């Protein structure tokens with residue numbers, strides 16, 4: 001029984017791991033083609049992503065900081081996907097919540113602890129509301145959630161740009177940004193010199209809660225059943241429409257949380273060009289992470305590390321464009337999509353494995 | 367003369383499911399011979415044929431064609447050796463024409479495709495040669511299943527197969543199409559082809575085959591000449607024990623009405639009337655058989671009764687309560703059980719494990735959830751109970767069900783629906799696609815439920831099944847009840863006449879006529 005579970009987990013991570021390895025090999029080939037040192041590149045990429053040069057200056061800390069919003073938007077995508085909704089509205093929900101965080105951060109003044117809590121809750125509410133819209137459109141009018149969330153994403157990008165340029169703009173001289181939020185609105189940081197802090201704890205707690213919600217509660221069960229088979233849910237009497245709307249609300253709240261954490265823990269304000277695609281990174285992390293909260297957690301960290309390593313290591317140290325990092329991620333996604341490619345190999349390895357085990361077991365018994 | 371095909375000691379173990387799918391299997395076919403390969407679902411028939419066709423690599427075993435040992439590692443090798451396979455699920459391109467599908471992959475040279483005219487001509491000649499008329503220009507998606515199957519067979523014949531494998535070819539066909547297929551198979555045998563015909567319907571074995579090989583749990587448990595065996599004998603070999611082909615049923619006193627439909631009308635997905643003004647009831651301790659050719663409104667009627675589809679007019683009552691407006695969950699809580707016709711898409715969720723499948727209609731009950739949390743322990747205890755009381759040996763609590771055979775999947779559905787003493791059971795085609803052992807199980811269980819006092823509405827297109835189980839027979843024709851018969855006195859002929867839209871009076875006049883003639 002235990003073994004079967006372990007086997008299942010291994011099965012689940014095998015394909016992403018193989019895909020990432022293939023992506024890295026491909027990266028090596030591309031670097032070799034540009035005439036740069038291949039092995040050194042790997043080394044630099046990893047040390048700048050996960051290494052520790054000095055005890056006070058660990059790359060992994062920055063990687064974890066960067067992974068935090070991706071974990072949260074990834075969880076948002078997991079909740080939607082598991083409920084049968086292909087919502088990619090994470091970016092929009094994240095941006096709308098960021099506006100709320102930025103605004104509440106300097107417009108209301110509350111004691112330390114209370115202020116942050118109020119903003120976190122408000123951001124989740126804003127994200128949830130922005131997720132509720134495509135949910136209702138889907139259930140009541142049959143509007144495809146993929147299309148509606150794309151539109152809502154564009155709208156949110158425009159709104160945040162407007163807010164930064166006009167109503168919330170701090171001064172007219174430099175690039176547009178909103179005022180710095182109150183100290184009482186900021187999330188504590190673990191180590192000076194990085195922005196890794198309480199936001200990461202929030203993300204870890206969210207991973208665990210989403211797992212419990214989806215697999216251990218009645219509501220999560222309803223959402224998964226409706227997501228996997230509409231006909232089966234109808235047949236069994238599952239209220240699918242309610243489940244879908246609930247899924248979009250929770251998905252939105254999680255993406256909203258990502259916005260809160262980014263603003264309160266990292267940027268402390270919103271500025272022009274705030275949308276950097278963290279929502280889409282979450283979608284990717286969800287897909288690579290087998291739409292599982294734990295998978296998302298691991299993939300988000302790898303992801304953030306790869307980006308950081310490409311930026312700090314490959315670009316700054318070796319002069320290889322950091323876009324290569326993004327290219328590798330693109331390839332990895334491609335490899336996951338082509339996972340059939342690995343299945344044959346996995347199968348033969350496994351049957352060889354179990355056969356040798358069987359032989360051993362038989363030998364021992366005789 | 368050398369055998370057309372000999373398979374020796376074929377062995378295959380699937381590690382992912384821990385199944386010994388083929389265990390030292392031997393099989394022989396001569397030229398011009400039809401071999402029926404029978405066995406329950408999961409016996410390993412398809413695996414054996416996939417090995418022969420080069421789709422699966424056996425762990426050990428040898429294959430001889432015309433006495434010569436061959437290596438088949440890929441379907442191309444199989445085709446080179448004159449082996450062709452028509453799979454259980456067809457592999458045609460729906461948007462291509464018949465001719466395009468048949469020729470696909472055999473275009474004369476890489477650069478040039480055949481012109482449509484030439485293609486059609488090739489196919490026409492082929493069809494004439496084998497007396498298998500098809501329209502080369504028709505699109506696959508417009509063709510009935512029987513015709514699609516014919517295209518698959520032609521495809522194989524064009525590749526000059528001498529040994530044809532047909533994997534459960536009759537499972538998807540109407541009785542008329544089955545008859546046509548049988549004729550085709552016999553004709554091919556006469557022309558010198560060898561046919562391996564997989565089925566678990568024993569009647570078909572007796573009709574079409576010369577020889578029969580029986581498989582059970584991966585082993586080859588019998589090879590016989592059809593003339594030397596009979597259906598009960600084969601059923602016993604298949605299942606490994608004595609099987610009741612017709613279950614025993616005592617007459618019991620029925621109780622008060624448990625379900626009633628009054629003047630019910632329903633439209634189908636296109637908004638056309640599927641059921642119009644239908645009224646009937648089902649009593650406690652009674653099996654009402656709803657007979658009819660498929661497509662006469664059965665699907666819609668069952669969906670309305672179970673609450674999955676809204677009705678256009680009329681009322682439904684359960685134990686004298688009006689349930690017309692009640693949703694699925696309320697109806698289920700009130701004691702309705704539903705064995706749906708489509709167990710793969712409707713009755714089960716193959717993407718999740720046994721436990722989650724078993725609680726779909728009861729996860730809201732306090733036994734299985736509290737304060738919004740699922741009670742994992744009681745759920746797996748329940749799963750264990752269902753597995754035990756319905757002896758679903760292959761299913762294990764907490765594990766996936768997607769690899770279970772059709773019979774075991776149906777046992778899961780039946781186990782779930784009949785646990786908890788429902789008062790009214792809708793069983794829609796409950797034995798479709800099942801093998802004899804599983805059919806016996808489902809029939810026995812339904813009769814036990816009736817004896818316990820439940821009312822059962824049995825919807826079936828199998829006349830045999832209605833005759834065996836029902837206490838009262840209703841015949842559905844074009845969305846209306848064409849007639850009602852007492853099962854004790856009804857004959858198959860009478861039900862057949864009603865199913866075809868006739869009236870019982872027709873039968874009487876016919877009989878009177880033939881009576882006169884014979885005088």
Ligand SMILES: Nc1ncnc2c1ncn2[C@@H]1O[C@H](COP(=O)(O)OP(=O)(O)O)[C@@H](O)[C@H]1O
Pocket residue numbers: 380381382383385386387405406407408409410411412413414769770771
């Ligand atoms: N590709 C596969 N991987 C793992 N198990 C399989 C596979 N194909 C078949 N099986 C298992 O092997 C057994 C035999 O299956 P099959 O040959 O399809 O039986 P049949 O055609 O007689 O119904 C079943 O228990 C089935 O679950």
Ligand SMILES: [Mg+2]
Pocket residue numbers: 408411412413454533534
């Ligand atoms: Mg099969």
